[in-house]
Amino acid sequence: MICPFCQSERTTRVADFGTSQMVDVHQCDACHSYFEAIKWSGQRAALDVPAFFDERIPEP
Amino acid sequence: MGQLSVPETTALPAECRESLRDLLIACADTKLLMGYHYGEWTFGTPTLEAAVANCSLAQGELGHVRLLHGILKAHCDVDPDYLVEQRPANQFASNPYLDQQLNDWPSVVAMTVVVDQAVTRVIHALRESSFAPMRSCAAKLLDEERYHLHHGQGWLRTLAKDQSQRSALEAALGRALSATLFWLRPEALGDEALVAAEVMGRSRAGIAQDLMNECGALAQSLALDLPKIDEEWQDAAPIDDVLYHLRGTKNAVFKQA
Numbered sequence: 001m002i003c004p005f006c007q008s009e010r011t012t013r014v015a016d017f018g019t020s021q022m023v024d025v026h027q028c029d030a031c032h033s034y035f036e037a038i039k040w041s042g043q044r045a046a047l048d049v050p051a052f053f054d055e056r057i058p059e060p
Numbered sequence: 061m062g063q064l065s066v067p068e069t070t071a072l073p074a075e076c077r078e079s080l081r082d083l084l085i086a087c088a089d090t091k092l093l094m095g096y097h098y099g100e101w102t103f104g105t106p107t108l109e110a111a112v113a114n115c116s117l118a119q120g121e122l123g124h125v126r127l128l129h130g131i132l133k134a135h136c137d138v139d140p141d142y143l144v145e146q147r148p149a150n151q152f153a154s155n156p157y158l159d160q161q162l163n164d165w166p167s168v169v170a171m172t173v174v175v176d177q178a179v180t181r182v183i184h185a186l187r188e189s190s191f192a193p194m195r196s197c198a199a200k201l202l203d204e205e206r207y208h209l210h211h212g213q214g215w216l217r218t219l220a221k222d223q224s225q226r227s228a229l230e231a232a233l234g235r236a237l238s239a240t241l242f243w244l245r246p247e248a249l250g251d252e253a254l255v256a257a258e259v260m261g262r263s264r265a266g267i268a269q270d271l272m273n274e275c276g277a278l279a280q281s282l283a284l285d286l287p288k289i290d291e292e293w294q295d296a297a298p299i300d301d302v303l304y305h306l307r308g309t310k311n312a313v314f315k316q317a
Contacts, residue, residue, distance in 0.1 A: 015109055016211045021116035021123075021204070040203050047210040048217075050177065050274050052184055053202060 003028035004035050072191065076257050079250030080191065081136040083182070083260070085143065086153040086243070088128035090179045092144065093158035093298065094171065095121035096306045100161075101168050113211050117172070120204050127201070131193045145307055149297035155179070157239035159298045166219055170232035172212025174275060178240045180205040181267045190258040213278070220282040234287030237275060242293040244268040 001011045008030035015025035018036040027034050072080065098118035105111045129140035155175050162168050180202065187198040219225040244264040251263035262270075279286050298306070 015112070016207050016214075017113045017116035021119045021207075024207070039207065047206050048213045049206050049209045052181060052270065052274075053206055 001026050001037055003031060003033060005033045006031040072259065073253065073257055075250065075253040076259055077136075079254050080259055081132065081138060082153065082249075083254070084128055084132055084136065084194070085138070087179050087182055088125050088132065088143070089152050089154035090158065090175065090243070091121045091124045091128070092306070093152075093154045093302070094176060094179075095125060096302065097158060097162050097168065097171060100305075101165075104165075105168075106165055110215070114168075117208055117211070120208065124201050124204075127197050131197070135191075135193055145312075149300070149303055152298055154298065155239055155243040156293065156296055157236050157243075159296050159302065161299075161302065164228060164232070166225060166229040166232040167235075169212060169215045169219060169229065170236040172208060173216050173278075174233060174236035174240050174271070176205070176208050176212060177274070178244060178267070178271055180209065181262075181271060182264065185260050185262040185267060188258075188261055194259075216278070217282065220284055226284065230284055230286060233275070233279065233284065234289070237272070237286065238290035238293050240271065241268050241289060241291075242295075244271070 001013070002009055003011050003026075006028060008028055010029040011026045012029055013024060014027050014034070017023070018025045022038055022040075023036040024039055025034060025036055095118045098114045098121060102111055102115045102118065105114060129138075129143070132138035132143075133140055155178065157171065157175050162171060183198050183201050183205070186194045187202065189195045189198070216229070219229045244267055249264055251260060251265065254260040255263050276286065304310075
């Protein structure tokens with residue numbers, strides 16, 4: 001995620017939910033600003049979830 | 061799967077229509093009750109961050125209820141207002157884990173990890189459904205549920221490291237799994253017909269097995285000792301206190317204003 005304030009690519013995702021459920025919260029490691037980002041706007045965050053989300057359904 | 065595109069339930073085989081309606085009501089009821097419990101736990105969480113998350117999880121679940129109720133109204137001739145406001149408690153088809161108030165934080169975490177995962181697996185089984193209205197909204201629901209389960213599993217790992225929380229966590233997981241396996245009970249659900257018509261990609265019997273495997277492996281990785289599954293679970297209904305707050309009974313008079 002790119003920082004909207006300083007455009008650094010060195011950012012860290014710090015919370016699953018922000019001010020609404022469709023955003024998560026990040027912090028820029030360069031300028032230390034916090035910012036929110038829409039969750040499904042492109043790259044998919046690496047999440048600790050069961051594998052079935054990305055699996056095809058096994059039964060015919 | 062799914063070369064079919066069936067816009068209306070009337071185009072489905074007769075044996076499927078009732079089963080599909082009941083399946084969607086079971087999912088909507090479970091999400092409605094989860095929305096209530098997440099909302100209740102907007103305060104009282106161990107951290108402010110968890111409070112913000114629960115508020116968002118409640119929004120998410122209630123939004124999913126609205127989507128499912130829209131499908132039920134448009135395609136299954138079901139009145140969503142009746143489902144929420146007037147239906148007798150014993151006709152709710154929600155996961156029975158949600159019938160009572162959740163009195164501690166491990167019980168809330170167990171709800172996310174087990175109950176939320178179970179209904180999400182059911183939605184996943186509808187992702188490529190021949191019933192087009194469900195297929196079109198399943199992807200959105202699954203995208204949101206990724207964050208629900210990520211949040212729940214994070215808290216599970218946190219509580220599992222805390223010796224003072226482990227026994228309460230194990231007990232809550234045991235209750236959640238017992239109730240959820242009852243909710244997914246394979247008999248008399250008509251899933252065979254739904255799978256045969258490609259409405260559903262996997263039966264609830266299969267989903268129950270997948271859920272047990274997933275939760276068993278997760279518990280083992282955290283050295284959690286899951287209690288024996290209670291196979292004698294009896295069907296019940298949301299208690300009056302839950303339904304009173306869920307329905308806003310005391311505020312019903314304002315609807316007529």
